[in-house]
Amino acid sequence: MTHPTPTLPDPAPAAFTPLEFGVGARITLAVMSDRYADIILDAIRSTDTAGLTVDTGVVSTFVGGAEADILRYLTDLIGAAARSGHHVTATVHFSRGCPGEVVCALPGGAGPLASEIPAATPVGIIAAGEWALYPLDDGGRPGTQPDHMRDIYAAIDFAKANGSFVASEHFVTRLQGDLATVLQTAAAGWILVGQSVQHVTSHLTLSINSPSAR
Amino acid sequence: MTHPTPTLPDPAPAAFTPLEFGVGARITLAVMSDRYADIILDAIRSTDTAGLTVDTGVVSTFVGGAEADILRYLTDLIGAAARSGHHVTATVHFSRGCPGEVVCALPGGAGPLASEIPAATPVGIIAAGEWALYPLDDGGRPGTQPDHMRDIYAAIDFAKANGSFVASEHFVTRLQGDLATVLQTAAAGWILVGQSVQHVTSHLTLSINSPSAR
Known part of the structure; x- marks a missing residue:
């Protein structure tokens, strides 16, 4: 599947690895079955973590690394749980440009880190989603022209183009x-806004x- | 339980009702049991919606109204599901200052809408949470002095004070x-930042x- 890429400003060459730039996601997976523990553990075991830093906590699993690897990981993990046939919910929280919590380990002014939108290969599982996209820091390099609304409209246009x-x-x-x-849509919006804004998060449920969707 | 309230600027008297100002939350509840549908439906039926606009969709339930009513609703709904004894996850998305989606139905410049932090009465259920807080619009009234970091630190201090x-x-x-x-902590951060910033969202998982927390 190919998509028109909106015209956006040319960011400077990347000075950071994705992990240094704080490119990552948190995922919380719920399977509504008495067998949820086995299904989730099997899904985790069957999902390739190549190229990723993975850290599982009580509430969510953190995955850090390049966007394409994160997207593949999330698609495979959620897909494996969904193939159980049970009702599954997943909470995904993408972030870039601000490793850390209150105080960014990467201070503002580092500028955006451009990345390509990964391709999506359909997996045959229908998902309903609710998505929010947050441009959080305009402290870009001098000469860049951040424009939240332009980039958010580009993200919505991408969602319309891929259906x-x-x-x-x-x-x-x-x-x-x-x-x-x-998943590609939410990641694409995050990446598109990330072409002109350093710190961008995106939340997808x-x-x-x-059964209520059938 | 009482808490010291940080000193923050005095907002103007409210010109909007909470619903007009877009004060609301989305909640997605997951119960990891074969009986999930009955447990969730029973929890919904037993939870008082007084004062709230409630709209249940495929992915989440929207609740709009005053902060104290929203917090009571979320505590009762999630609490009722948790009392089943099964593993429960809940995704909560608070928002204020921007009813609508890409384009706020309430344009920037309306200014913040101040509100009190609701009291929390413990319900005897232990929850682990992951929380993110986003000040999104500084288009406040002339004379206000928005300061994201001050307000986010006030929110973290509140979380430390209530343990x-x-x-x-x-x-x-x-x-x-x-x-x-x-839940009070996440709502308090959202309300504290909302004293100086019009559009604030907060996500809590x-x-x-x-079983992994035991």
Whole structure:
């Protein structure tokens, strides 16, 4: 699947690795079955972590690394759990440009880190999603022209072009489509805004195999 | 439970109702049991919606209204599901100052809408949380002095004062404590930042009865 890439300013060559730049995601997976522990553990065991730093905590699993590796990991992990046939929800939190928490380990002014939008290969699992996208820091390099609304509209246009856009709701954009495409949409918006803004986060809540969606 | 309230600028008298100002939350509840549908439906039926606009969708339920009503609703709903004894996760997304999606129905410049931090009555359920807080719009009234970092530090101080702060992690603050206190912490940060910033969102992922936390 190919998509028109909106024209955006040319960022400087990357001075950071994705991990140094804080490119990563947190994922919380829920399987609504008495067998949830086995299903989640099997999904984790079957998912390739090549190229990624993975750290599982009580609430979520952190994955850090390049965008394409993160997207592949999330698609495979959530897909494996969804193939159980049970109702699955997943909470995904993408971040870039601010490793750390309150105080960024990478201070503002480092500028954006450009990246390509990874391709999505459909996996045959339909997912419903709610998506929010946050440009958080305009402390770009001199000469860059951050423009939140332009980049957010580019992200929405991407969702419309790949067919995953459903509707605008309070606080979120409703997405629907193949799991890989819905995840790609949220990652694409995050990457597109990240071409001109250093610190960008994106939150996606997914529902799969819901009886209320049938 | 009482807490010191940080000194923050005096906002103008409210010109909007909470609903007009876009004060609301989205909640996605997952119960890891074969009986999840009954448990979630029972939790919804037993939870008082007084004062709130409630709209249940495929991915989440939207609740709009005053902060204290929203917090009571979330505590009761999640608490009812957790009392099943099963492993429960909940994804909570607070927003204020921007009803709508890409384009705020309430344009920037409306200024902040001040609100009190609701009290928390412990419910006897321990929750682990991961929390992110986003000040998104400084388009305040002339004369206000927005200061993101001051307000975010006030929010973290609140979490330390009520005992729910655990640690700073990549992208999030780890919280732990009584469900009511953890929800209060995320709402308090959102309300504190909202005293000087119009558009503020806060995302909280909760894990309750997790076997890996025992």
